[in-house]
Amino acid sequence: MTKFWLATALSLSLSTFASAKDNFAFAPISMPSDGHVTLLVGEGDLSGTAAEIDAASDGALSKALENAEFKAKFGKSMHLYNIGDFTRVTVMGVGDEDLSMRQLHDLGGHIAKASDNKVSLNVVAGDLDAADLAAGYKLGAYSFKKYKSDAKDHDRTVTFMSSDPSVARSEFEGDLNHLVEGVNFTRDMGTEPGGSMYPELFAQKVREKFRGVPNVKVTVLGVREMARFNMGALMGVGKGSIHDPRLVVVEYMGDRGGSAPIALVGKGITFDTGGISIKGNSGMWLMKADLSGAAAVAGTVYAAAKRGENINLVGVMAMAENMPAEDAIRPGDVLETMSGKTIEVMSTDAEGRLVLADGVRYAQDKFEPSLLIDIATLTGSVGRALGTDYAGIMSRDKELAASFIDIGEKVGEEVWPLPLNDKHFKKIKSDIADIKSTSGSPGASIGGAVIGTFIDEDQPWIHLDIAGVDWLDSGTPTTPKGHSGWGVRFMDGVVRDRAAGN
Ligand code: BES
Ligand code: ZN
Ligand code: MG
Secondary structure, rough: OOOOOHHHHHHOOOOOOOEEEEEEEEEOOOOOOOOEEEEOOOOOOOOOHHHHHHOOOHHHHHHHHHEEEEOOOOEEEEEEEEEOOEEEEEEEEEOOOHHHHHHHHHHHHHHHOOOOOOOOOEEEEOOOOOHHHHHHHHHHOOOOOOOOOOOOOEEEEEEEEEHHHHHHHHHHHHHHHHHHHHHHHHHHHOOOOOOHHOOOHHHHHHHHHHHHOOEEEEEEEEEHHHHOOOOOHHHHOOOOOOOEEEEEEEEEEEEOOOOOEEEEEEEEEEEEEOOOOOOOOOHHHHHHHOHHHHHHHHHHHHHHHHOOOOEEEEEEOOOOOOOOOOOOOOOOOOEEOOOOOEEOOOOOOOOHHHHHHHHHHHHHHHHHHOOOEEOOOOOOOHHHHHHHOOOEEEOHHHHHHHHHHHHHHHHEEEEEEOOOOOHHHHHHHHOOOOEEEOOOOHHHHHHHHHHHHHOOOOOOOEEEEEOOOOEEEOOOOHHHHEEEOOHHHHHHHHHHHHOOOO
């Protein structure tokens, strides 16, 4: 299995991810200097700085808005040039209601989209929470330019002028910026081509990301350690690849009281060809993003650790590449798992549940978590059921699953329950092993049942199937087209909720 020489020869050196540099500053409300300015305006007459700019420009601003019939609806914007001393004034509508955190993030994304991303900008935010706006801005401004030969580096500052700049600065720098960095790390990992992202390299990226972060320990299990734990399912999936599997474990101990941690377990298939049950040609390139769950786990733990959340949180990332090869596992093979239970592999393309079988067992045995969340791009069927707007959430405990709907609504990454009951568990009985890995439709619930087989019935557990939401063909205000980084904001919402004692 270990073809070290080839793996080494093929390992590309990954240079640092080239991304545009946006600096964020927070300042009190004042008349911005000339240049580019974005004014956030509500419905009705201009007020505050907008009214001052209007007066200083002899009413040019209000006249232009009137002629354009600008209504200041939420997220609608217009550019005006040479108003007073300003090269460009962008007027951004905020509507006429109080804005939730989620709407503020969206508004920040709209501001980013409407901005010229090469020059510095002043955003007049007034009484709005500038930290949320900046977070939404940075989420919406994400792009992956590493492989663009003509990408130009830019370094500019976006200044938010608001009534409480010091509070906004500390909220952004001490908290939200880390969350956004967690999301963007996840997006980087999911966008990186499969040829330059394999289990050991992912482990290395995680180590780098967490270097120097207080109260964090990163452990990487290789094949030898896996063999000791009898992780036949994770090792089996990785067998056909020249790149050996890894189990990456990040422990963040932020609660000195020593409470039981939350455990997040992610599917980390660095490329999913389907293995011997090989996939069709169409769209297979997207399977470079089949590590989305693991990447979101890393991003979530990063956000919590960097802000020093008062909680214990562990991330377990089950990394493998699913390749067809002479020594790959075959359909019909039986794998023994860490739990001792055996799985008959009905399709080598149902590999996510296999790596998670060992991942969740390890997390449960080693950490005895108060809550175990697994997250995976597990089935095409969840996307057909719920589209790109909702991830599927499943649990043995219906109430527990339903209780997460509100968190998703609040943070802007939504979940919807899919069934998981005894019938699904019965359907995966195997003739020759303890369970089989697939059983016709419905795909998402069967996937949940396979994973659930390796989790004790009294262990609070939810399963997130994110195969529909991890990649967007068209963007939203805070999520540009491409890898969404789905899961970091949702699981971060769960972490905050639990840390607050709920
Ligand atoms: N990684 C895929 C699921 C997937 C599909 C993710 C589309 C993102 C977009 C997974 O490993 C897979 O192949 N699932 C199979 C399961 C089947 C063989 C039971 C599927 O959904 O077809
Ligand atoms: Zn897969
Ligand atoms: Mg597959």
